[in-house]
Amino acid sequence: MSMTRSFETFSRRDLFRIAAASLGGISCSPWLPKLARAAGTKRPPKACILLWMAGGPSQMETLDPKPGHRNGGPTQAISTAVPGIELSQNLPGLASQMKDVALVRSMKTREGDHGRATQLMMTGYRPMGGMTDYPVLGSLISHRLKPADSPLPGFVSIAPFRFGNLGSGFLGPDHSPLVVSGASNDPNTRANLTVENLDVAGGNPDALLERQGLLNMLRQGAPSSSPAAIKHASVYDQAMRMVETRGEGAFELDEEPTELRDAYGRNRFGQGCLLARRLVERGVPFVEVSLDAAAQGSWDSHVDNFSAVSSMCEVLDPAWSTLLTDLRDRGLLDSTLVVWMGEFGRTPQINPNRGRDHFPDAWSVALAGGSIAGGQVYGKTSADGMEVSDNPVTASDLYATLLEGLGIDSGGDNAMGNRPIPLVDEGGTPIRELLE
């Protein structure tokens, strides 16, 4: 059945191309790479899934527990699949995956405000008052890794929650995220974790071809120098390709076995991670899944930190560990880099509200898959958690490592007009120990 269907979409798409080319003067032969890919047994393309922890998770209750120290609070440590590496009791699932996971416990950044820190960690550049509109990580990766013939966008953002309004910046609309909304944890809510309106209006798929032709004709009247018109064209072209293939079926989570859906967790983040895997399988190079709040609080745990983080981890841990297992089972883990991070960590001292406040001086992130050498800890914090005592890592270092982990030369540039903009802000050095 899937054979027939993919053949149908394939041929329809090519017809469509031919029509578009004859009307709009585009000339290309897009079916050639597609055929080559279908024939060969190529290794899966590189991809990145970012688990974005908006609000700034506490490192002490996740990746860098300090049991026995006053700053550690009541949080206990548990052993993991790698002898000598311990995690907080909140992450038993991740503990079992530790062989593939590398922890960085020595993040040292300088931004303690949600908005500014988000901008730093999402773009790799410190906010400098808007001189350059830096693209977010997803747009950077989409720009480098998006296959030319893919009907899906190069960057999908699932249920995003962020402090600040960030996007593809100077890389332009072709690398803006497809935002998949997920306004609710209720799986039955309309439009939750899906893309609506993929059916051709009027029901006849062949009409799409004719409409595309007519639209191309009308576009000739729009001034080509207008940024808004350029963006409109880019967005419509991407939307058309999604309709042609019905998004390659990526959004049909119902196709997945019940047990697997349960294992990811029947909540927005869990099902979002499952959707991320389906998108990566279909060639999307970057997917971002956000987690900012759960039943009992959020990562921004100024009050009652311990119950908040524990509640967050009940959502996080099953989804994260199932994602790693699932990717491995499908042979995708070696090509897919899974990044877990927020905009900063939390203060080691516990405040009078049993909370922890913003803390950029010493905090943790986790990397797995791709070319990351798992089963290790990089960097170290002091016994009280107040400072990095070993191998400090900046946002630029992390960005350089991520790019290298995806096979991208971190010393490269992007072009903004004639001006080269380094992919990674100056001073960023890839951490060789973390790379295979």
Add this chain to the structure above:
Amino acid sequence: MSKPVVLLMLLTVAVVARTGTALADSQGDTLSQWMDQRGEQLWGRPPAPCSDLTFVRRVYLDLVGRVPSVSEIRDFRALGEDRRELLVNELVFGEGPRRDTYTRLSASSLARHWRRVLISPGTVVNGSVQALETWLADAFREGKPYDEMMREITQIQSPDSAGGYYRLVGGTPETYAGNLSRVMLGVRLDCAQCHDHPFTDWKQHDFWGLAAFYSDINGSIDTPDGSQSTGKSGEIRFEGETYRAKVLWEDTALDDATRASRVRLARWMTSPQNPNFAATAVNRFWQLLVGRGLYADIENLDLANEDERAFLDDLGQKFAEDGFHVQRLIAAICKTNWYAARAMSETDSDPTFRRELKVISPEQVFDSLEQSLHLPISRIDPAAPRWTGARAQMVNRLGEAIGETPEDYASGIPQALMMMNGPVTSEAIDLDRSRLLRAVVESPFFDEDQRIETLYLAVLTREPSEAEKQSLTEYLDNKPDETTRRKAFGDILWALLNSPEFVLCR
């Protein structure tokens, strides 16, 4: 001098100023000519004017919130030589037979725009914005002067005053202070909340001095890393420091801040002594209508160059002298050569003036569709999309991706898909269900050319070019039979609705 006396004097001056100019320039014509001349000093000669049809599309979208109907276009053409000025007067000042409708539509259109100014896109809103929008619409309909509206927003007595703006943007003194300085003064103070501003002169005591005016608003939300009340009005505590109420550009705190401090803040905010208030106001109205602010980076007014700033200051002063009369300012801007300039053509001076395409708002998209497609609008009609939830669904989806300025098209794939395949479009292009299509395709009075022309006029407010007519005639001629030929009009309509020209006002 006692306060009532000062107030009385201020009032008298305002009244005199108002009557004076009202007589001289009741519909903004003099101000408009002044802007034409003043603009030439900055930008040189204006670009060539747009066509009549483009002008009608612009003013209907900008002032009434939707595209004009075919009969409104016909009426406009009948207005004679001064038709552009007359149309502006009709829509802004509610002259002519459709007076009440235009006044109502214009007030709600302005209210929606100002709601998005007050609560900028991307803000996490605490509650429903409906009350705020109603408050704004009432004010615009009554013709309340702009300074008075802003004073009411400034001197709130509770989180629910002025449409509940305080509560909506977060319900804390610091979020309110940040918003007021952004909205009314074109100053982004938020950065100075945690540290002194990196590029301008704003310091933490400027930010917290403004926040201190609101420390005693009942119902403030306590956030653990936010501000704390000291128990005294006009004082606020943050990270161990206590700050006293202080207006911007002053070094010393307000005297006797426990007495009517917000009333005094409101008076300072809108007074001629405030260097940014009137300049920011006119810049915002200019942006609303022309697409780009006179100085584009509206919320960083401090960064404007000297010439831009001088233009804004002069225009702001005229707005103030005219009693902050909103309708007159709007009419005056719409009558300038800058407003009427053809899109995407530049002046030859530097910095150049260029009118970009303007992205229409989510509500303008729906209301224009409603107009173009002859959708039923009666509340008792069960098929009226306005009342079935179709409008809300469309406005919400489009509202998920709104640009920061009217020139910024921020829609993504989900928004495009809704325009391509959503329920309103599906119905519009279905010959059995679409009122517009039936009226056009089945009318015995139209030949094929006229059918195409009518669709263009209804949806895009223009006539098809010769090239377009020829392509479409060929397209229709290639249809094998009458049924597919009739259906093809649905596809033509689909393309018009989805063309860049529909959402990007030329």
